Amino acid sequence: MTNENKCAKCGACSVVCPVYQASGRESMTARGKLHLISRLDPGRASRLYAEILSKCLLCGACSAVCSRQLDPPAIFAAARHHLNRKAGEHRFLRSLTCEILGNEKMLQKIAGINRRALDALPEASGLRLRFGLGPGTGLAASIEVGAGAQAATDSPLNYFTGCYAGHLNLDIAKATKLLAQKATASAPAISAAQCCCGLPAHSAGDLTTARALAKKNIAAFAFNPNPILTSCASCYSHLLSYPHLLADDPRWQKKAQDFTGRLLEFSSFFQQKKDSLFFRPPGSDGADNKIYYHDPCHLRFQHKITEPPRQLLRRLPGFIPVEPEHGATCCGQGGLFHLAQPELSATISDKLITGIQHTNASVVTTTCTGCLLQLSREAPRNNYPVAVKHLAVLLAENLT
Numbered sequence: 001m002t003n004e005n006k007c008a009k010c011g012a013c014s015v016v017c018p019v020y021q022a023s024g025r026e027s028m029t030a031r032g033k034l035h036l037i038s039r040l041d042p043g044r045a046s047r048l049y050a051e052i053l054s055k056c057l058l059c060g061a062c063s064a065v066c067s068r069q070l071d072p073p074a075i076f077a078a079a080r081h082h083l084n085r086k087a088g089e090h091r092f093l094r095s096l097t098c099e100i101l102g103n104e105k106m107l108q109k110i111a112g113i114n115r116r117a118l119d120a121l122p123e124a125s126g127l128r129l130r131f132g133l134g135p136g137t138g139l140a141a142s143i144e145v146g147a148g149a150q151a152a153t154d155s156p157l158n159y160f161t162g163c164y165a166g167h168l169n170l171d172i173a174k175a176t177k178l179l180a181q182k183a184t185a186s187a188p189a190i191s192a193a194q195c196c197c198g199l200p201a202h203s204a205g206d207l208t209t210a211r212a213l214a215k216k217n218i219a220a221f222a223f224n225p226n227p228i229l230t231s232c233a234s235c236y237s238h239l240l241s242y243p244h245l246l247a248d249d250p251r252w253q254k255k256a257q258d259f260t261g262r263l264l265e266f267s268s269f270f271q272q273k274k275d276s277l278f279f280r281p282p283g284s285d286g287a288d289n290k291i292y293y294h295d296p297c298h299l300r301f302q303h304k305i306t307e308p309p310r311q312l313l314r315r316l317p318g319f320i321p322v323e324p325e326h327g328a329t330c331c332g333q334g335g336l337f338h339l340a341q342p343e344l345s346a347t348i349s350d351k352l353i354t355g356i357q358h359t360n361a362s363v364v365t366t367t368c369t370g371c372l373l374q375l376s377r378e379a380p381r382n383n384y385p386v387a388v389k390h391l392a393v394l395l396a397e398n399l400t
Contacts (some may be wrong), residue, residue, distance in 0.1 A: 003075055004038040006068050007253075008030055013072070018330040019055055022347040027052050030062035030072035037079055050083055054377035055341055057334030057348075058203055059297035074244075080205025158224050158262075160217070160239065162232040163196050164369035165390075172369070175396035176231040176266070183273035184400065188229065193220035199238040202245070203335040214242045215252060218259045229264045231392050233368040236265050236299035265299070266367050267391065268307035274315060278400045282318025292361035293391075294352070294375065295328040296368035309367060309391055316398055319363070319368035324355040333374035349378040356386070362388045363387045365394050 013030035014020050019066070026032045031144035036052060045378060050188065058073040066072070157180055165172035180188040198213035217239070221228055230236045240263060293313055299305040306328075313321045348384030356364060356379075364375055364386050376388045389397075 003070055004034045006070060007034045007038075007117075008068055009035075012065045012067065016061040016065055018057060018059065018061065018332065018348045019344060022332075022344050022351075023055070023341075024328075028055050029065075030056075030070075033076060034070075034072060037075065050080075050185050053080055053083070054337075055344065057297070057332070057337050059330055059331060059334065060301035061297065061330070064301040068255060077202055077205060077207070080203075082205075082208045084205050091169070115238065120170050141193045155186055155224060156226055157186070157188040157264075158221055158226060158228040159188035160194055160197075160221070160228050160230040160235060161190065162230060162235040162369060164373070165231050166183055166194075169369070169372075169390070171276055171393050172231055172390045175390070175392040177228070178396050178399070179270060179277065179392060180229060183270060183276045189224050189226075191220040191223065195220070196237040197232075197238045198245075199234055200335050202238065202241075207245070211245055214256065215243050218242065218252070221259065221262075226262070227264050228259075228262045229266065229269055231266050231369075231390070233266070233296035233299045233366075234370050236263060238304055239263055240303075265303070265305055265308075267312060268305060270307040270395070271311050277315075277395065279316055279395075279398045280400045288318055288320045289363055290322045290359060290361045291363040291365060292322055292324075292356050292359055294331065294356075294364060294366040294368075294371055296366060296371050297330050298368065300328060309365075312391070312395065313365070316395070318398075322359040322361050324359060326355060331371045331374040332376070333370045335370060338374060345374075346378070346381075349374055350382065353378055353382045354382055357382070357384055363389060363394070365389050365391045367391050 007030075009031055011029075011031060014026075017029050019028045020026075020085035028035065033052060033056065036049065040049060053076055058072070058076065061075055062072045063070065097141060159173075159176060159180065161173045161176075165176070177188060177190075193216070195216050196213055197217065198210040201207075201213065202210035230239065240260050242260055243253050245255045246252040280383075293307055293309050308323055313319060329352040330348055331352050332345040334345070348395050353375075364379070365388075366375065367390065368374055369390070372388060372390055379386050379388060
C-alpha cells in the first residue's frame with residue numbers, strides 16, 4: 001500500500017490546515033489531496049490537478065496530527081516533481097507563473113521590489129523563484145566573505161546565511177555574526193561557496209535542482225568540520241532534510257548525514273550561550289514594549305522548537321513577551337505559495353495579524369526570513385504600525 005493510500009480519512013488534518021480554514025474546500029486538505037493522488041491516473045494529470053497541488057503551504061501541520069504518521073508535504077512535493085517530469089520542463093513552475101502574471105496587484109508588488117538589490121542575487125538563489133525573476137547575473141554574495149572567511153578552518157563556528165540574510169537584508173547576517181562572536185569569542189566562518197538551501201525548488205517539485213543545491217552546500221562547508229549555524233528557521237529545517245533528499249545516492253547520503261549532524265538552530269544555540277550575551281538596561285522612559293514572537297511553522301511542527309526564542313526574549317530588559325489568545329498561527333507565506341495564491345495567503349495572514357493586534361504588541365519578531373517578509377508586507381496592509389524584526393537584529397540591538 002502506497003503512503004497516499006494509508007490515509008485513515010479521519011479529518012484531523014482539516015482541523016489544523018490553514019488553507020482549509022481559509023477556503024473551506026475539502027480538496028484543500030491533506031486528506032483531499034491524498035485521495036486525489038491515490039485515485040488519479042498519473043497520465044491524466046490536468047492543470048486543475050496541478051492547481052490543487054499548488055494550494056498547500058507545506059507547513060507540516062497535518063503531519064504533526066496524523067494518526068498514521070504520514071508526511072503529506074513530502075508526498076505533495078514528490079507529486080509536484082512528477083508533474084514537472086511528466087508534462088515537460090517545469091510545468092508546475094509554469095502554472096505558478098501563469099497565476100502570478102494573471103494578477104495585476106502581484107505584478108505591481110514584484111515590480112516595486114528594489115531591482116538593483118535583486119539583480120545581485122546569485123543565479124541559484126531560491127529568492128529568484130520567490131520574486132518571480134529569471135536567471136541572475138551570478139554576482140558574489142553581498143555579505144562579506146572573502147579569503148579570510150574561507151581560510152578560517154579553525155573558527156569554532158560556521159554560518160549559513162541563507163539567501164535573504166546573505167544578499168537582501170544584510171542586517172540579519174551582521175547581527176548574527178556579532179552575536180556569534182560574542183558567544184564564541186571568534187568570528188564565524190562563512191563559506192563563499194554556499195548557495196540557496198533549495199527549499200523553494202523543493203517546494204515547487206524541482207527535486208533535480210534541490211538535490212544539486214544540497215550537494216553544493218555540503219561541499220561548501222567541508223572545509224571546516226565545526227558546527228554550522230543558520231539564522232533562518234526554514235533554511236535550518238530544509239538543510240536537515242538533505243539525507244532524505246539524497247537517499248538514492250549512498251555516498252552523498254552519508255555526507256548529508258554528517259552535514260546535518262553539525263547544524264545548529266539559531267534560538268536554541270544562543271539560549272545555550274545566554275551567559276555570553278549581556279543586554280543593556282531599558283530606556284530612561286521606563287516604558288515596557290510588548291513583543292510578539294511568531295512561531296515559524298517549520299520549527300513548530302517539524303522540530304517542536306518553541307521555547308528557546310521565548311526564553312531569549314524574557315532576558316531582554318524593557319520587553320514583555322505576549323501570546324495570542326488562540327495560539328500560534330501560520331503567516332501564509334509558504335515559499336512560493338503567497339505568489340501563486342495571493343488571496344488565500346492574504347486571508348491566512350489576516351488571521352495572524354488580527355491575533356497580534358489583539359495583544360497590542362509594538363514589536364513582532366521571528367527567525368524565519370520567509371515569515372519576516374510576509375509579516376513586513378501584511379502588517380501595513382492591515383494598517384497595523386508594528387515593528388517587524390528578525391530575532392538576531394533585536395538581540396544585537398540590545399547588547400551592551
